[in-house]
Amino acid sequence: GQNIDQPTEMTATEGAIVQINCTYQTSGFNGLFWYQQHAGEAPTFLSYNVLDGLEEKGRFSSFLSRSKGYSYLLLKELQMKDSASYLCAGAFSGGYNKLIFGAGTRLAVHP
């Protein structure tokens, strides 16, 4: 199967920068998604990477290396509201693109 691995928990300080890493198995890989999920709410789309390199979107950036099976989500100028779970999900081929989710990284932002 396609294992998606990411750290379970991270903590950071308001105003700082945090990087959340994600690794995946490259077989059948088609693209990498990051979702944000606040407690009790649905996941919301943050970013999509299909080619190698960095995609920047405001305070959030996402990086992908297809050859290494590696991605990271970079959050800058952290705010308290960024405290949430961040889900890494890979799209893999198999008739249609199925999303396989990692376990999620719970980020706690402290003052």
Added chain:
Amino acid sequence: SAVISQKPSRDICQRGTSLTIQCQVDSQVTMMFWYRQQPGQSLTLIATANQGSEATYESGFVIDKFPISRPNLTFSTLTVSNMSPEDSSIYLCSSPSSALGQGGQYFGPGTRLTVL
């Protein structure tokens, strides 16, 4: 972006009963997905609901336990049958959107199920 609604938003049910969860999308989509998110864990795909054909179930999930209907291109239901406390979870539906990237999905708000 797609707007997805689910009913009910939450429910508390007795062991042995069944609950049907509804999912409505504001646009026509070929596929809809049903996920389970157990407490403190990430999303696990239960099945893919295709309009006009049988749902496709993932390993570990069977139609007798989680029957799915897909009567049209904007609606689907998931039934959790003969419930036990282990079925306590959040159930989410989603629909794909090419606007998010190949494989990207929008998610409904989820149905929080507690089985006593």
